[in-house]
Amino acid sequence: MTRTVNRGVGKTTEAITVALIDDHDVIHAGVRAWFAGCTPPIDLVADYPNPTSFLADHPVGGEDIEVVLFDLQYDRFQPEFDTLRQVCEAGHRVIVYSHMATDEVILSSLDAGATTFLAKGEDKQHLFDAVYAAHANTPYVGPRMAKALFNDRTVGRPGLSxxxxxxxxxxxxxxxxxxxxxxxxxxxxxxxxxxxxxxxxxxxxxxxxxxxxxxxxxxxxxxxxxxxxx
The missing domain is CATH 1.10.10 (Arc Repressor Mutant, subunit A)
Structure with missing residues (x-):
């Protein structure tokens, strides 16, 4: 079920609006708590348990949702690269936020159109900086993504269809x-x-x-x- 989060008290109209797609309530609660105290302000304005419900409300990227945080796993155990691609192709700026953080997963997420990749184990400042960068259409490379990009020179990517x-x-x-x-x-x-x-x-x-x-x-x-x- 879609859960809509009201704009926080005291937030300015200049706050970056973010939607979170993740099927774990603890992630929703944790990200919301982190964003509540960050400066410049970031508003978690809506959260969704899966990409289907998000796309039903936001079939095309627009000003109401400026950045999307996207988990990679939902009903199945393998990463949802095809669904990620659908969200990106709809015009949304997407940050993949996942505990699946192998080099291949990270690089495949970028290939699917994500603006950046963050592992859930990376600290909250990386999440803030990634959101600010995505909103400004500038690149952001966190530690785990940097490692994957470096290893891409030596670790073979089979490029399976x-x-x-x-x-x-x-x-x-x-x-x-x-x-x-x-x-x-x-x-x-x-x-x-x-x-x-x-x-x-x-x-x-x-x-x-x-x-x-x-x-x-x-x-x-x-x-x-x-x-x-x-």
Missing amino acids: TREREVLIAWFQTENKEFVAKRLFIEPSTVRTHLQRARAKYAAVGRPAPTKAALIARAVQDGILSIEDL
Whole structure:
């Protein structure tokens, strides 16, 4: 259910308006408490339990919501990159705010259109500075994002397509490729092709995954898969 937060008493009309999308009440309460005392002022004017409810109220970016804080996990255990992309493509300035903070997750979030990425373990001043920067359309790089950008020179990013990710997840969760084909309404030969391409991409960036166990390990490292998915 959407929860709307009234403008705080004493806040000026110049306060930056922020919406938070996260399915944990403790995050809503904590972020609201942090923003209540920051200067220049930031107003958490609305919070949402999932991106669907946010987009229903704000299908297009506008002046009512100037910055969006976006968690990456909701009903499923893997990061919601496709939904993140939808929110960004709607014209919103999005800061990904997540506990999933592997290099691949961070870089994929930026590829999807996020203005910046913050790990939930980073202190509140980083959150304030990221909001101010997003509002001003200027870049902000926190410590964890800086590490991911630095490692991007050496840590191989396989650049898997959305379909390749779907096939990998389905294959990890089922007994064989025929079940994957039925589940995704594709031919078994197509399943094999996608798996071969995924392995080839990992090998090409220096992270070979010749076995199913190795592919699972790579997928977990890159935020494509969580142990809870298995």
